Amino acid sequence: MPDSSPPLVRTALLMPLIHHFEEHGGDVDLLLADMQISNAIRTDFDRLIPVKAIYETIDEIATRLGDPFLGATVGRDMARNAMGPVTKHLTREQTVGNLLDRFLISVGSYGNSTNYRLENDGQNATLKMTRKAQPDANPAHPDALTLALLVEQIRPRVGQSWDPKNVLAVVVDETVVPDWLLPRSSLITGSKMGLTLRFPSLWMVLNQAYSPGDTPLGETNKEYGTLAEAVRSFCKEHMSDPKLDITKTARACRLHPKALSRKLSNEDTSFKAILDDQRRQFAIAAIGQGKMTVTEIALRTGFTQASNFTRAYRRWTGEAPSDARSKQR
Structure with a gap:
């Protein structure tokens, strides 16, 4: 029989957004109570909760802060400050290829809601994220977070070769992706079932000097x-x-x-x-x-x-x- 249990993710993935909400004056206790999420997640990062609760909580944070670019902003900060459960594993990787290999290994340990696949035809490299089930809540901000985290990790490693004209991203909602991340010409609206990021294959082997954004x-x-x-x-x-x-x-x-x-x-x-x-x-x-x-x-x-x-x-x-x-x- 197929597995009918809801997709689950570790609460560690939610914590960067919780911290962002708190830093901007949000009442975390009230938020978690309203979303019916246990306060224990603030210390128990390995606790598994339905991915629907994650999506709904992120949407609620965006609403309460009045931030249409919440996901992208937090993803950028995670990448530049080497914070968050996935990003901390990426900082030592110098090439884009090694970075994405490490990303695929790391992200799989935080839940069972998505599949990632990296394809390379020699001309373009394509990273595809596919959800295992139709989401019950809006994944626009979570996808923008993932996109920003990846772009802000790839860009410094590519260095002067970076050109947004050579990047294509398929996202749920283009309006939550700010221009400072990618121009609208690099975006295509897709379905709620996933996210795609495509860029030149040559970037996979570029080896620019890289260090996290907040290195003292x-x-x-x-x-x-x-x-x-x-x-x-x-x-x-x-x-x-x-x-x-x-x-x-x-x-x-x-x-x-x-x-x-x-x-x-x-x-x-x-x-x-x-x-x-x-x-x-x-x-x-x-x-x-x-x-x-x-x-x-x-x-x-x-x-x-x-x-x-x-x-x-x-x-x-x-x-x-x-x-x-x-x-x-």
Whole structure:
């Protein structure tokens, strides 16, 4: 007889979203009570619960926070900060191929609700996730989380070869995938039964230097003459993050934000000035090279809206990016 039991997953998969909810002022006790989930999951990460409860809880968190990109945001933070039950196994893998092999091994130990398969025809590599049963709840945010986790792990390993035009993702709902993750041209709406991510086969063997996003600056192999130089390097590496702020940077420096601000002031600069200058330098150089669209440059410099990027570029140079580019023709 076929197994009629509901798909189950370990509650460890829900914890990054619970932590995100709590960090943004959410009442976790009330949330779990409303969703009829035992508070014990906060310490018992191996407890198995129906995947439907996971999906419904994630949807409820998105609703209570008013965040249409909840899944993608948490997936990005998991990838960049090496947090969460699956991500912690991925940080040592240098190539995309090894990364995905480790991902497939790790994700299978956290539940029985999905099957993953990696295909490679020599031209494109395709990672497919297929649900074993039609979901009883909306999987849009969980799928966006998975997509963001994968993209944000693949992108730094690919380095300069990364081009979203070469990426195709089939998702349940395109509206929960923000532009800073993938442009709408890289998305196709699919069914609730799964998720697909396709990219060039060549990326599987690329081996760019990679380290988790929050590696303390004092523990990297780089040596910095001043704190400002260290912050400048961190901002250069992470400026595509639209939520990059002094708190994240201070954590990487192992300083309190106020202490970082004070020390930078003693060096006659500030976090805001350093980040703005790094984005300015990249944007001007990228516009001049003409290899990326204005939208792609905006995303690479941490702007989620092209209009905000245009205002910043005009402040930096006195002209709009479109005008600067037209002069090159």
